[in-house]
Structures are given as structure tokens and as C-alpha cells.
Amino acid sequence: MYKEILDHVLRDIHLTAQEQDEFVSILSEVRLSKKEFLISQGQPVSSEYYVVSGCLMAYYLDEKGDRHILQFAVEDWWISDFEAFFSGSAAQLYVEALEDSVLLEIKKDSLEELYNRIPKFERFFRIKITGAFVALRSRVLSSLQKSGRQRYLEFCEAYPKIEKRVPKSHIANYLGLKPESLSRIRKAL
Amino acid sequence: MYKEILDHVLRDIHLTAQEQDEFVSILSEVRLSKKEFLISQGQPVSSEYYVVSGCLMAYYLDEKGDRHILQFAVEDWWISDFEAFFSGSAAQLYVEALEDSVLLEIKKDSLEELYNRIPKFERFFRIKITGAFVALRSRVLSSLQKSGRQRYLEFCEAYPKIEKRVPKSHIANYLGLKPESLSRIRKAL
DNA sequence: AGGCCTTCCTAACATACATCAAGGGAACTC
């Protein structure tokens, strides 16, 4: 159960066996069926989640009811409404399971305590945040300056697993395209 | 000289007079003339900068030599190549003065020491990072899902000062438009 | 003052993507 997340953490920081136990002790398992919601707009967000298995998406619903997908998450990814999680505000996003999924939950309070007891984890999560920041920055660049075709090709290269698992219509949405346009782009290769 | 930045910090955290002195003591002044570079691609980035007066932009030059503006900064903003600053890698961006500018520099080492001596500053900079993260997230949404016209109107609303000070061609670039298109959009109001 | 360069605008034409409408096949449901 905990092997995946420990490997994941150990890729960035070193932990003794005891520290590993302490980390694992603050995790709790969450199971979701396809179409279930992990987070809904307006709710408080007190946890972030590591994906052990399955697939989820985070999206925003605008005033017109249109959906805008911000993130997919598969095995070995983190997901939450990070803005709400960090700032303590209510969720602006929905996080919904695209497949039956198993997650590991870390509550904000436990995380703060963990930071105090094992400061290495501050470093770990700072690395994660920096990575997210960089990914967002490059997504801004590509969304502003590149064609749908280029964005799709980059997406396939960056997230080949996701491209195969998630409906094309969701990928089109993530890329800022209509499903018809993505279909035509794919047809023209 | 230090009044602006102290007001800026005190908006988010409370500091005693002594803590204020300690903070100010790690700052150093940097003056730039129009068209001078604060940061160039490939350089190490060991500082972040608070803008006391003037105006700057951060941009990326791609393989073709095309410029992609990521950020403007005027009075009371922070600027750097944050990715390089956080991760310790070489700069990927250029930061260039659009006007004669006065900045306050914080070196990374001094900042780490400051965190140790006055932990409140961790909170302050975490608030700043969260804000930057959120701003990037909403920029991804608007760049993927909104028309050039809408993006321009939102820009004018969010940054009225910048819209007046910076050449339209730079604003077009920031918005992912050609100058001709922005001109058309402005004409049609 | 003269010349140059920057900034902003205009116009004609080209293109990428959106929109609207429709249909077919695969997967799920009862």
C-alpha cells in the first residue's frame, strides 16, 4: 500500500526507517468510484492527495456552466485544489474520479506537525511546489504562443499515459480546443 | 528609501521596529537604466528584487529568437527568474528595464538566514508564492478559454497602470496576440 | 534642425479554430 508513495518521496529526500514509519502514520486511504467527487466547489479543503491507482481530473465550472480542466492526475501524482489548500479558502474547483481510484490523504494539520518533526519534508514539498510552478509557467507559454496541433503533440509527449486513458474530449478541453478541432488535428496527424 | 517595502511587508505580517531594521539591513539598492538587463539567460540567479520605482519585464527567448513576455513589474512588485531562484538552476529568462528603475535586492543566502531568525518571513513569502501560483493558474484559464478581446479587457482591469506605461506591442505579446490584432481589438473597443 | 527610430495604426488576404448539424460505433444499463 505505502510502497509507491515511499519510493516517490525517497526520490527527492532521504529518510530513515523510523522517519518513513512516521510519515506513513499520517496517511489515510481514500477510495473513490468513477464519477465520484473528491472535492466540490465551496467546500473547505483540508487535505492533499497522492494517487496510488486510478485517474482524476480537477476542473473549474464558470458562470455559464462551462467546464475548464486544469489538471489530470494518475498514479504517482498529487491532486487537490492547491489554492484552497494553501490559502485556507473554500474550493473553487471540482476534483472528480475518471476511474475507480485509490488515494492517500494528508491532512493539513498533520503536515504542519510533520514539518516540525522532520524538516526534510519542507524541502520535499518545496521541490514539488517549484515543479508545479514551472509546469504552470510553461503551460502559460504554450497556451499563448503555440497552435492547437503543437499543444497536442507536446501533451502526448509529456503525458503519454494520460493521452491513452482519458477521453479525447477531456484532453481537448484541457488544451483549450473543441473536441471537433482535436479530432481534425488528430486526423491530419 | 525603505518606506515602500516596509509598508508592503507590513500589509501581510506584523513586525517590531527591531525586526524591521533587521529586514532592511539585508536589502541592497540596485539602479538600472532603461534597456539594461537585471538578469540574462544562462546566468546564476541568486537574488529576488522588489521594485521601488520604474518598470521591468521578464521574458523568454525561444529557439527562433521570438520573445515571449511572462511578467511585467512596476512599483511594489517582485521580480526575478523565480524558477531559477528557487531551484538554483541557471536563468532561462531575461529581465530587462523598460524605464530607469530602482530596485531592492534580497540575496538567497540572506533570505535563508532571515527565515531562521524571523520565521514570520516564511509566512510572508509563502503568501507571495501562493499569490503567484493563483495568478498563473487564472492566466492559464484565460489564455486557453478566452478571446483576445476578453484577455485585453481583463488585463486593463487588473493592471491599469501597466497598460498606460508599456508599449502596446509588449502588451500584445504578453497576451499572446500580434500587435496588429491588439490594435484591431482596441479600435473595435 | 535634420534624420532616425519607435510606436501605433490601417488594409487586403490567408488560416486556424469555433460553431452547427449530423451520424455511427462501442460501452453501459435494464
Next chain:
DNA sequence: GAGTTCCCTTGATGTATGTTAGGAAGGCCT
């Protein structure tokens, strides 16, 4: 097993933005 839904595709047409070309006003430098 039939009906229903989801997902992908296709075609006709519309629109926003890119491309190319040029021109005019204002600021800056010598």
C-alpha cells in the same frame, strides 16, 4: 438483447487572429 448514452468523427460555414505591407506622428540623438 434492445435501448440508451458516451465518444469520436465528418462536413459546411463563420469568425478571430495571423501575415504581409505600408504609412504617419512623436521622441531622441548628433
